[in-house]
Amino acid sequence: MKEQKQVGFVQDIANLNDDFAQWYTDVILKTKLVDYGPVKGTMVMRPYGYGIWELLRDELDKRIKETGHENTYFPMFIPKSFLMKEAEHVEGFAPEVALVTHVGNEELGEHLVVRPTSETIICDMFSKWIKSYRDLPMLINQWANVVRMEKTTRPFLRTSEFLWQEGHTVHATDEEAEFETIKMLNVYVEFCKNILAMPVLSGKKSEKEKFAGARDTYSIEAMMKDGKSLQAGTSHNLGQNFAKAFNIKFLDKDGTHKFGYQTSWGVTTRLIGALIMVHGDQRGLALPPPVAPIQIQIIPIASQKAGVKQACEKLRKKLASKGLRVKVDLTDETPGFKFNECEMKGIPIRIELGPRDIENGVATIVRRDKLEDGKLQIPLHDISKKDYGNADNNPSHKIEKYLDILQSNNVYTFKKFYDQLVYKKGYNISKFLEELLSEITYDMYVKAEKNLHDNIAPAKNLEELEKVINDNKFALSMWCGERECEEKVKKDFAASSRNMPFDQTKIHDKCSVCGKDGKFKIYFAKAY
RNA sequence: CGAGUUGUAGCGCAGCUUGGUAGCGCACUACUUUAGGGAAGUAGGGGCCGUGGGUUCAAAUCCCGCCAACUCGACCA
Numbered sequence: 001m002k003e004q005k006q007v008g009f010v011q012d013i014a015n016l017n018d019d020f021a022q023w024y025t026d027v028i029l030k031t032k033l034v035d036y037g038p039v040k041g042t043m044v045m046r047p048y049g050y051g052i053w054e055l056l057r058d059e060l061d062k063r064i065k066e067t068g069h070e071n072t073y074f075p076m077f078i079p080k081s082f083l084m085k086e087a088e089h090v091e092g093f094a095p096e097v098a099l100v101t102h103v104g105n106e107e108l109g110e111h112l113v114v115r116p117t118s119e120t121i122i123c124d125m126f127s128k129w130i131k132s133y134r135d136l137p138m139l140i141n142q143w144a145n146v147v148r149m150e151k152t153t154r155p156f157l158r159t160s161e162f163l164w165q166e167g168h169t170v171h172a173t174d175e176e177a178e179f180e181t182i183k184m185l186n187v188y189v190e191f192c193k194n195i196l197a198m199p200v201l202s203g204k205k206s207e208k209e210k211f212a213g214a215r216d217t218y219s220i221e222a223m224m225k226d227g228k229s230l231q232a233g234t235s236h237n238l239g240q241n242f243a244k245a246f247n248i249k250f251l252d253k254d255g256t257h258k259f260g261y262q263t264s265w266g267v268t269t270r271l272i273g274a275l276i277m278v279h280g281d282q283r284g285l286a287l288p289p290p291v292a293p294i295q296i297q298i299i300p301i302a303s304q305k306a307g308v309k310q311a312c313e314k315l316r317k318k319l320a321s322k323g324l325r326v327k328v329d330l331t332d333e334t335p336g337f338k339f340n341e342c343e344m345k346g347i348p349i350r351i352e353l354g355p356r357d358i359e360n361g362v363a364t365i366v367r368r369d370k371l372e373d374g375k376l377q378i379p380l381h382d383i384s385k386k387d388y389g390n391a392d393n394n395p396s397h398k399i400e401k402y403l404d405i406l407q408s409n410n411v412y413t414f415k416k417f418y419d420q421l422v423y424k425k426g427y428n429i430s431k432f433l434e435e436l437l438s439e440i441t442y443d444m445y446v447k448a449e450k451n452l453h454d455n456i457a458p459a460k461n462l463e464e465l466e467k468v469i470n471d472n473k474f475a476l477s478m479w480c481g482e483r484e485c486e487e488k489v490k491k492d493f494a495a496s497s498r499n500m501p502f503d504q505t506k507i508h509d510k511c512s513v514c515g516k517d518g519k520f521k522i523y524f525a526k527a528y
Numbered sequence: 529c530g531a532g533u534u535g536u537a538g539c540g541c542a543g544c545u546u547g548g549u550a551g552c553g554c555a556c557u558a559c560u561u562u563a564g565g566g567a568a569g570u571a572g573g574g575g576c577c578g579u580g581g582g583u584u585c586a587a588a589u590c591c592c593g594c595c596a597a598c599u600c601g602a603c604c605a
Contacts, residue, residue: 336565
């Protein structure tokens, strides 16, 4: 690409590899996703940022309902005594809960906490709702805000208040609860892949890293562009810990009273931070089409010339009527400015439309994920009226097909994809763009997955562990299971255990840290 | 909550050493010319210099306190 004037944002974020955290905060402020709130650690989600959340939320909500859960809403104020009931839980959360002690000048008889999570208040209701095995399984979910006053904060990744989804379930048996825990973890894995184009590593957390009050915690871990790990979601098997603390009992078939087995699982607005750090580049954001508030931006060139605005509006209407999220940029800026802005905001496809295009009956389209390599002119009006030869009436745009093409060398080009889709009977511009958007999602996933696998390295012993972690990679290690080894890695290499993958095939025998018997396969990495 | 750094226009900064009219770039407003990769001209608007006290004829500038933010640790989705 031609050397261009380095001004403004492009210049500011040109050092992505040098200072990734700085790039991150710059990009979300400059693209107007969020602003800092007036209270430390809080975040104002502006329309563009909240729009991502809404799309993400709706997609995930669909999946949660499909797996049999119903939405509820519980109060944000929880009596302090509730929090005290489960010993580990209170210990884990006490330092960061916001307390309400007064109403006006009057001190409350019982202090309240602003929910840091809702296990306790939900369990209190569960104990009233659940009497019989016929009431089980109890499968609920809630979309809410929670408050955790953390010492250090970063937009999306760690804020004093954040939005999330928290699922809470009660089951009659241990097996059923464990199954639910894993099932919901897998819902997250599928969601991250298909909606966020983000590959994750799923597995079990160590005792040290598990949720306060859980019996077992499973997580999905995503790799950021700088090689750091981010816990992107968790699913907990609570065992009977809360059931015993809150007296959640049911009369079973055999006529005896039993404590319920519980799970809870959640993902948060942190996912937005994750996808920024997974897909973003020197030019700014790159949003996966399913969660892009604007999927297609139409940029008029020389908009003062006759017919340009009208053509843009006509195209917008046509695409919008097919459910595509499309916008025309009518601001009084130069085209170059608009192109850059479009890229910075991560809009998956931009369409340039000027007098020349209109003359020729075409539109110029550029993919955010491929930039100049993904630049093409496509016929503006219905292609279906013409015969472009080689008609294939059952065009497959299935992921598998492109996987084959991609993996069979570098013969795959965007042009080829375009030819496959456009030069067929029955295609029109909206259909083409719709398919192009899924193609982009898939390509972004493949790219991110490659990055993930390229940056995982085995580590047999302490030296290798040090080297891998200092290379900003995930160290796939064996571990004896002792907390001291995790603490040593934390202290010496500033890294933590991430999770233990479900595939526990040994990669070597000895613990990579202490050299004793290596019981578990586990990832160590620096983390956000 | 410990260590370091910084607070001047919406954002980024200069001015402080050596006290004396509040500055620059971007952004913003109006008009004109422009327009296919970050346009140009002309004219404007915008400040309790973080905050409280002190020194002084005079404080953004010197002194003391406080507050806030950032980075690194510890803690966490």
